[in-house]
Amino acid sequence: MVTKTEESELKNLEIQVDNGGGGAWEYxxxxxxxxxxxxxxxxxxxxxxxxxxxxxSKLGADxxxxxxxxAVAAMDCQCLDVAQDCTKALRKRFSESKRVGRLExxxxxxxxxxxxxxxxxxxxxxxNPLDQIIHKRRVAMAKAQGNISGAIEWLNKYLxxxxxxxxxxxxxxxxxxxxxxxxxxxxxYEEVIxxxxxxxxxxxxxADVLYTLGGLENVQTAKKYYASTIDLTGGKNTRALFxxxxxxxxxxxxxxxKNKEDKEGSQLQSLAAKALERDYKQRAPDKLPQxxxxxxxxxxxx
Amino acid sequence: MAExxxxxxxxxxxxxxxxxxxxxxIGVLRHIVSKLLxxxxxxxxxxxxEGQVMLRARNLRAAANFIPSKAFRARKLYYxxxxxxxxxxxxxxxxNPQAQMFSDPNMAMDMMKKNLSMIIPQTLTFAxxxxxxxxxxxxxxxxxxxxxxxSMLQNGIDLSTVDVSYVSSRSWYFLNLFGLRGLFSLIxxxxxxxxxxxxxxxxxxxxxxxxxxxxSVEKDNLDITQHDWALPNFEHHAEDxxxxxxx
Numbered sequence: 001m002v003t004k005t006e007e008s009e010l011k012n013l014e015i016q017v018d019n020g021g022g023g024a025w026e027y028x029x030x031x032x033x034x035x036x037x038x039x040x041x042x043x044x045x046x047x048x049x050x051x052x053x054x055x056x057s058k059l060g061a062d063x064x065x066x067x068x069x070x071a072v073a074a075m076d077c078q079c080l081d082v083a084q085d086c087t088k089a090l091r092k093r094f095s096e097s098k099r100v101g102r103l104e105x106x107x108x109x110x111x112x113x114x115x116x117x118x119x120x121x122x123x124x125x126x127x128n129p130l131d132q133i134i135h136k137r138r139v140a141m142a143k144a145q146g147n148i149s150g151a152i153e154w155l156n157k158y159l160x161x162x163x164x165x166x167x168x169x170x171x172x173x174x175x176x177x178x179x180x181x182x183x184x185x186x187x188x189y190e191e192v193i194x195x196x197x198x199x200x201x202x203x204x205x206x207a208d209v210l211y212t213l214g215g216l217e218n219v220q221t222a223k224k225y226y227a228s229t230i231d232l233t234g235g236k237n238t239r240a241l242f243x244x245x246x247x248x249x250x251x252x253x254x255x256x257x258k259n260k261e262d263k264e265g266s267q268l269q270s271l272a273a274k275a276l277e278r279d280y281k282q283r284a285p286d287k288l289p290q291x292x293x294x295x296x297x298x299x300x301x302x
Numbered sequence: 303m304a305e306x307x308x309x310x311x312x313x314x315x316x317x318x319x320x321x322x323x324x325x326x327x328i329g330v331l332r333h334i335v336s337k338l339l340x341x342x343x344x345x346x347x348x349x350x351x352e353g354q355v356m357l358r359a360r361n362l363r364a365a366a367n368f369i370p371s372k373a374f375r376a377r378k379l380y381y382x383x384x385x386x387x388x389x390x391x392x393x394x395x396x397x398n399p400q401a402q403m404f405s406d407p408n409m410a411m412d413m414m415k416k417n418l419s420m421i422i423p424q425t426l427t428f429a430x431x432x433x434x435x436x437x438x439x440x441x442x443x444x445x446x447x448x449x450x451x452x453s454m455l456q457n458g459i460d461l462s463t464v465d466v467s468y469v470s471s472r473s474w475y476f477l478n479l480f481g482l483r484g485l486f487s488l489i490x491x492x493x494x495x496x497x498x499x500x501x502x503x504x505x506x507x508x509x510x511x512x513x514x515x516x517x518s519v520e521k522d523n524l525d526i527t528q529h530d531w532a533l534p535n536f537e538h539h540a541e542d543x544x545x546x547x548x549x
Contacts, residue, residue, distance in 0.1 A: 129347060130347060130350055160351075161347060161350065161351050161354065162350070162354050163351075163354045163355060163357075163358050164354045164357035164358045164361070165354075187373075190369045190373050191358075193365065193368050193369060194358075194361045194362055194364075194365045194366075194368070194369060195361050195365075197364075197365040197368040221370055221533075223537075224533040224534065224536065224537055225533065227533075227536050227537040227539075227540035227541075228533055228536035228537075228540070230540040230543060230544065231536045231539040231540045231543055234543060234547070235540075235543045235544050235546075235547040244540075267541060268537065268540065268541055268544075271541055271544040271545060271548065272544060274544075274548045275544050275547050275548055278547070278548060
């Protein structure tokens, strides 16, 4: 994940470059280092550097890295002719390069010729079975074609080798959630939480999945994870606040008739409700009556 | 013996500085040559996989308190299961990597090349120093030493009354050998081929990266790990946070 300082630095550079100040190359290098997806800006500013032969020659050997970056950005923005020109220039310079081969296969994928791209990727993988990017492109291709089960299969195979790649686990979790296979999604989210335990996003997603799974134990666990999200975000996450209210009322419903043990639960719920009301008052005061009725119905049903 | 010997400044000009300059140049040359000669190593799938397993197991140990106990127990079993757990390596295979390293011709060639590129320049430079720069006092070490160092530091000087702080150029050579490492990492960047001392330490302590040993270590660590679920604490913290937000 990108840190706050890097994010602000990126934003400043972006504003500077957009308004005509210099620094395009620093911006592009920062984007490349942080691996953020700003394809339209990369395309615009990258092309402005590449088309200006003076600036281009100033880059020296970095020119080819820029070509690669612009090619990928062009494919993302569907400007395939630009991507083709960049790839051709790279191929002329490095005629025997696997990296350029990878770009060409990505170009085929961007054009939509799935079988050719699939063949290209398989042959590249035969030469180098440890190329993570090609594995991920294959998964993305399967997903783009709508073949979700194929995507799951490829992603599982990838994770068998590279099992410490938390981005891949996150992708798998989202795919499983979209297919409503919540138990598997919960497992994947646990992996992600293990890898990065202090990111509130993953706690929130895990809590959502647990709540959806249902059952007393899962909902109680979900409530705890919503609480941890609130803790990690300083109480600002509206979804977690709602989650707490929903979980508490669900627990109360499920334990109706059994002994009610925790008084703290209701305290958390009332606190969350108050925080929500305060938040709505500040940010969306016209929706406040809807909120109060919803909260009342939740507490009534418990 | 307590008098100070005055050393000719010509020694500094013609011995100390040229020796350092020559060593720096030889180091740079070796770095370039090793870059040219280096064959690209394609990492084995198994080794990559084992590295990733270790990373994953380490993550599990570090963040074990963030997932529910059922999940933790399931994972612990998955890793440490006696029959087909991820971290379990049967006794026979434990010595695999070392044997593999010797039998794999590529890797053996690589090691030989690395060793040669280290040994030959060192030997040559040492011989050159001995031949040209022996028989006189080269420098004075600023702190006093015991008599035991005499044979090591004063090899060309055949006077037994000279203070041990006065050393020959051989010791200057050794000083440079270990000291220029920092300079090289500035000039050549990290991971340069001149990092002899690092490699010497590595060779001394076994063949460095030893995947199967790492796995059994991870397994033992994981077996010991207890699960202490941290989430209920978070619930209390959340209440405090919310109280602060509302007030």
